[in-house]
Amino acid sequence: MSFSMERLVVIALLIQFCTFNLVASDWIDPDTPEEAKTTQPLTVTPYFVRKTAPKEDSDSKKEKNETKAPTTAAPTFAPTIKPTPFPTYSSHKYELVFSEEFNTPDRTFEDGTDPRWTSLEKNDYTNDALHYYSTSNARTKDGSLVIKTEASDTDVVGFDDVKRKNTHVTKHFKSAMLQTWNKFCFTGGIIEAEVELPGKHNVGGLWPAFWLLGNLARHTYVGSSEHIWPWSSGVCTTKSFSAQHISACREVGHYGMLPHVGRGSPEMDIFEVQPGDIKANNGPFLRSSVGQPFMSASFQVAPGLSNFRPGPGYWPGPGQWYTGLVGGKNTSLNVGFYGNYNHFRGDPHPEKSDYWSDAISYNRQLDASHFNGSHTYRLEWDVPTAEKDGYLHWFLDGELVLAINGTGVATAGEGSEISSEPSYIILNTAVSKQWGFPIQCPAGCECKEFDCHSSNYSAQCGFSPGFCKMMLEGDPEYKINSIRVYQNPDFEEQKVGCSTPERPTRRYIEGHADLYKEDKDERPLKSIQQGRGNCRPGVTNNARDICGGAEHGTCTRGKVCECKKGWTGPHCLASAGYNTIEWDVPDSIADLGFIPPSMFPRALLIGLLLIIVAFFLAMQLRSRLGGWTPIPEVDTKPRSWRGPS
Template sequence: MPSLPQSPLSPRFPGASPSSPLLASFNPAESQQRDSMASGSSGAGSSGAGRDSYFALSPPPRYRDSAAPSIAPSMAASARDDVVSEWNISATGHLYADGMLVSDPPEPDDELHRPDKFEGSYGRGNIFTARGISNLGFLFLLTGGLVMLFAGWPIYAHYTRPYIPHDDNGYEDTNAIGFNSNAGGNSSSSSGNGGAMQAKGKMPLPQLVDPETPDAAKTKKSFRDGEDWELVFSDEFNTDNRSFYPGDDPYWTAADLHYWGTNDLEWYDPQMATTRDGYLRLQIREADPINNHNMSFMSGMIQSWNKLCFTGGLIEVSVQLPGTSNKPGLWPAVWAMGNLGRAGYGASLDGMWPYTYDHCDVGTLPNQTYPGTSTPLAAVQNGDPSTNNMLSYLPGQRLSACTCPGEPHPGPTLSNGSYVGRAAPEIDIFEALNNAGYGQVSQSAQWAPFNAEYKWLNDSTNLHITDKTVTQLNDYIGGSTQQTTSGLSVTNQDCYELEKGCFSDYGFEYKPGYAEDDAYITWIVNDTAVWGLEAAGLAADPETEIHARPVPFEPMYIIMNLGLSKNFVWNLDLTTLTFPATMLVDWVRVYQPKGSTNVGCDPASAPTKTYIDQHMEAYTNPNLTIWGTNGVPGGAYMQPQPKNSMKDGC
């Protein structure tokens, strides 16, 4: 074997045999010697040489440049060539011996550095081990959970929730479901409307008649003629924790607004209307104005606008009034309004409330006066003292019988091409008050246009009071924005939240139309007709030159609310009231003559759907207060008033 040439490199490989791989000559004695040298135990002056020798004897790392290139330039060419040839030093400066890379052994303290363990096994691992199966299992579970969360649950909810169709604008289209039994040419029945409610092959909505309504309550005798009427709608409120946020309930929607029209002190918030223990709960409480739209009180209102309407019939509710019977201030109410006006949405009510009129005359005009004149005299004298004795400050009936052909109008159209006068009248089941030192309810209807001095024909033929010790006519008969027919009835003083907590039943029965139709309204307390009026009492008035006003033929929706306002209670003293206060409603039920069911918000005789869809912003933006382009943008619904033939020409 040739010996290693003497060169500057020779001290770096003491004891190495150049005829075999560098590590083939490795033995324990040499290892011990190297360790001793590396630790500096070889004696004085040897630590540097020992450390240098130790690193020289260690096998060079794979793919690591050696120190040879930095030394090679100082070597003689022949010596360098001998080293390169003998020790396989590559031209790029990598130093290795035959078999060095293959024999690279693990160090005792480096378990991870085991190249022989994985030699030839790359890409051929086995995942079917306990650990691999566990990892895959958790990945599948995670993936499945995410799929169910973002895809499975929405699909499940879509096919299991009650079907509520929506129109092209994305709003709930309850008129397409079967609520409007007349438009479809069929009638609903008290046994349930599962068939009528079916729509487009989808899952039906809950029945119009609540399955939990007692059988004994599914018919009721008319207070007018004693005929048996059938139940066409009921809600017993027996399901706890119902939500009335928009879109959550098939019949009711909770208001989320300030009822500025009557200067209320509360903000209506959907969270204040819910169900518990078999009752609808409408609560009013004090609130921090910072978190409550700058209002000091928060309360609840629900309404069935554009969802559940009825035309004619009998409606009753069973109620426990809030607070006490002798402390004035709270303003609980249950009432009905024509579907073309939405309570709390000023633009929709502008020129609509409280009209109920179908004639083309001065009664449709602003202030009930002819354009450019102060006539008739009854319209400018003996009216509202707060408006300089003007009888009316109404803007005129927006959708009147005077509307020019082709102008926006919900119809219907008569054979002569004229429109039927349309509006948003109001009939109140009750508004509770305590101004006399004891509990009463005002049961009323609002009218426009107005009689002279707001005096209707309340003679003995047109006015009925069952017991004058219980009920009397209200002294308030109207003002510049409404004419009122109201009866005040004493309530059961025990049926208040802070008294004995019993319930009383309130309602009204009515037939739409005129005197020739035998139209009427009768108000009811605890199954007794307490007072009523005949349509003849709202006959034509020659002093104001208006025609008769009909008992409303508009489809009416239901509103229930608990308010607080000085407009209603002039001597309001908040310090005498207890908050929170809650009005409970046990049930609401609607009856109609057998074979004459008219339940729906879009009947053929008084359609509303198309018109509402065309002006949806006015019905969904409570910040719009008036209708017309002469208003301030942002506060007005910027659509022109329809032309009236009496003041605009056609």
Template sequence: MLFLAALWSSPSYDFPVAAAASQKEYPTESGIRAWVDPATPANAQQITTSRGERWQLVMSDEFNTVNRSFRPGDDHLWTSLEKPDGVNGALEVYSHNMTSTKCDDDGTCYFYIEAVDDVSEITVYNSYLNPPQYENVSFFYRAGMVQSWNKFCYQGGLMEVRAQLPGALSKNSGNPDLALGNSGRVTSGSYYPTWPGIWMMGNLGRAIFSASTSRMWPFSYNKCEPDIFDPTNQRISACDDDPGYGLNQNQGRGAPEIDILEGGGVAISSSLQIAPGMPSEFRLFPAEKKYDAENMYCVYQYNCETPGANLIDIPTAYYEKERGHKSWYQGLRYASNNFCGPSADEKQDIDTIKASLKAGITDNTCTVETCPASLDPNSNLELIDGVGSDYWGINSNGTCFPVMNSYMGSYLCDPDNTDEKCLEPRNATTPKSNSMEPFNYQMDAISANWPVHLGAYTDYFVYQVEWVTGENGYVRWVGAGQPLFEVTAEAFSVVPMNDKKNNPQKLMLEEPMSIIFNVALSRSWGAAPPNPGRECRGDGTDETVNKICDEFPMFLKIDYIRLYQDPKGNRGKDDYMQVGCDPASHPTREWIQGHLDEYEDFDNPWTEVVGKGFCETDNDCTIGKNGSRKLVTGKCVESRCVCSYPDSWGGPRCTIALAEESTGTGSITQRTYGPSMTISLSVAIVSLLSTFIAAWMSVQTLKKQADEAIRTAEAKKLEQLRPSFPTSMKLSLSEYETPQPKDNYSQNFL
């Protein structure tokens, strides 16, 4: 009977998968990977990276099935939200019915988020009021957000998304950009009033659930340096010897962010967001009232009169005199969007720009002749990838060129904080609300705004982000195969320093990240709808505005999303290159389970999904054979996997063994899985009962032992989920009884 004990011993898996410690993933019988859509074409199974490496497909969604529902529990990969947006001056409510999939008459199938003008008033809880209380807030639009949070995450890889951005694009809209053709530069920003986003965030935070992101977003910091950064501002700090919840001791954690794209209008922003940010002596000089009293937001037009308030390290001599050290992140890489038509007035050559930088820039701003096209004097000016004739930072073609974003981050505070850097510091005479743990810290947005061509709105365009973790890592943004922006790990680790040595060094982002699609509308950003803060048409007397508002609904469309990784998997101690939301290197599962109320609310429960991956045959939904024996863990039903034993076998293809318990003596390993082991026992009983009655009795004994092992394992897991330190209940009775979101509507965390 030895084969029963070893029947489902671990076969090798040929790709990096980071499963939870209590789970193990097995290959499918057909060979298709767990997260790959079988509709992905054969010629898209591999890709060559910017460094010339050949990576393989590990996740895809072609969105070829119409009318998909993304409500909690309905999809293996995505979850939609029913929730008002509470960040960045949002004007919209997210709803389940604003997102699905469809196919056009020409056969193009796609995921979509619909944005409509729709007025609603919602009662929300605002922790930043004093005292914190519910308030009625008006929203003027309805749109959608879809997340892979806690379902699919990855650490490193090449993400590719083919998308079409929303805008007022019909002949009746009056949009003057339409006359320019697809290569024309978008110039009429008011015709692109939405704020679409395709982005990733660390799984320890859930977008717009601000209780989960407080003191978590966007940390990428793994040092215990109390003299440089107060560790109480980071919820999971490297100073913590015993963080509990299955976390690794002395490992700083957080929920950093990578934006493939966000925004709209005349430019798209590609960025990463991290904390802790640089201190003020490494940032732009703020605009001063004695120079710019009438335009304190002059930095966004680069026309401040205040010295040093437009661009980092410009004027050169002024910064050197005032600081004596460099500022901001060094060696960032920018390159042209050559899908725009060229302009002779914007062409540059490398020799002229290098000579200007060497001599020093004397003006308080930049020109085409004096600065890199990025407006970043500290940017990289080497040959792109060391080949060809194009240089980082130089607009040799005169096409659209990314510029350093004037928005460099925010100073985040709890509502009781009195620090003058806070957006609204508490007056010393105002009593504390004690609504949340205290914090105040700077976060940084390392971002490039790249002018966009009309084709990004009228047609599909391929966006890529290539992300490698570790000390040799980088994040590179690419448009249809052409590099646009890159941040290397060295930019985080070799930062400018002053005599106080107080500029914290961060990690290249390495958290397991989930994926987010959304369309927002905001009064705070460059792309805003007409009459922000009111109904779209206002009083209805402006015909231009009326035509724009008549263009609603507007749609973000995504043809496909694909993720590629190095098949060698973990390539070094800090180069992870794996999929999974709960890897041993960066656990998240027990923390989330221990704080689940911060990640869900009444309308958005966390629902774990078993099966439902897309399939073509039953073999796409079951584990492979072990020798001549086969255990069927799932079947393909109406093109989606249905797991036969959902308490024991999960994942999108029913290939993750749940509640695994391992014991071993010498080279023999026994694993038990509940019902799946029962099946294997039953098969053996049927085949051996007629001649091995005694063996049958032994099997029953083994089954009892296996069941006991499972109960013991589950008891251990439940014990581990308990926090290793006492917690306190701070909810009042009324809060406990009210099924309303406890997160803060107005808090600007994302």
């Protein structure tokens, strides 16, 4: 017996709906090699150098001027920071939960085109930025994500979030920033990337970065960051009551948040790289054993130490900084930057609402090889729980850069802790006069204009030597070969998702959507377009014109892409990615007050599916029976038999 097409469609839709959570894809790139799908935490091995007593001869004086102290010690005989004990190794196996291999060429990352990444198309008002972020400056090529920085003009007319008024400026540099904000986030685990840095190692001016930020703040949308960045505090204090937007002092939780739980957006910089040619023990690095080029590994957190802070450029005295810091080979405490004093115009009581944020940071010496080839940068993030304070460990090519013991952060007395916020990934190259530019303007230079194409001395004199020559000879490229995130399935505190039961963000973001978008945007993020991009098979070898190739999609007769299973985006270039466990589903029964179990039992779900299918089959059979002409009833009552007359 045959079924109507409508019935079959309904049954197929029911099967797809009921099995969605069972067969849902995850965030793992299908190109990730099998051997890269597990890892283990690395052993933290502190680097120590034996100190020798100073001598009075000239040779020893020359040695004395070269800082050979361990990374946790000052290059003088001042007191050093004493490390505190912390766990250094765990034999637990970590499993891959997210990966990007960037093997598919010609991918771009405009809003609405990629399930993982969003490339910004907007001005950057932060950190004295000299650049404009353009989606056209990020593309996959030769097996890598390439972020290109160029000396190119962009006229910007719009609202300045910092100056709080409409402005018209010309940015003389273009670059790119990619974010996984509100798409892919994770809480705890291991993240690493294989990277080749942009530009030249000895020419200052570029600011490449690879970092994590709590999902409650969207970088460059500064309204979302006020009194949110970089808070990581779960205790109620006089300062947090006034300065932390969502503090543990709240008796009632709003937007699905728990009462008495402080929230924020701490920052974990896997690296911020500063190229240049200023050596250690010179100029701004006079008291540091690390000079340019270097990477900074940092945990930026609030509330910061409010009293008795070390001064910029000087080593901290006893009790002035955090304990539990251990550095590796060729590293030094970042004495040039201890954090920020955060003040926001319009706050009615700044004496109460202003706050310090701290940068717990170490610098690691780099060299030309990091700009001419790939190296692996890694962060291991252990989330604090009721039983432990957590930790952060940074590594470069498997060697320790910095280890932060969460106990040292928690016992500093201000209420800060290692981050427990769902955090997203950011990749970008910035150009800022705050980073790698001359600290003092040259004689006769006002350092007000920075334009490599200008013939005026005043527009070029503020750059580092060789910067404009480098930019005009070719556009520097920041190349990311792969990014991978691992978690331990046995640790309940480690989760994938931007809005988790312990740290929800969805309703807050929806309730404050204007803070996370520009006026021209209808919503913070567009829905991901699946297929329907224009294609031209046989015209070019561009992956967009062939819908990614036979494995990704096909070009229809209407010359638009139709994606195959597991691929998405207008031209089917991105592997589908989404959470296998949705902790906070929009418009669900949970919004009415009933919290369903996070994972529906597989056997029960399959059984329910079979019952539904059986029900539809029975209904179909009954319908067909109802359409038959009934057989006339036959009287079978026996009649009396008559014999022959």
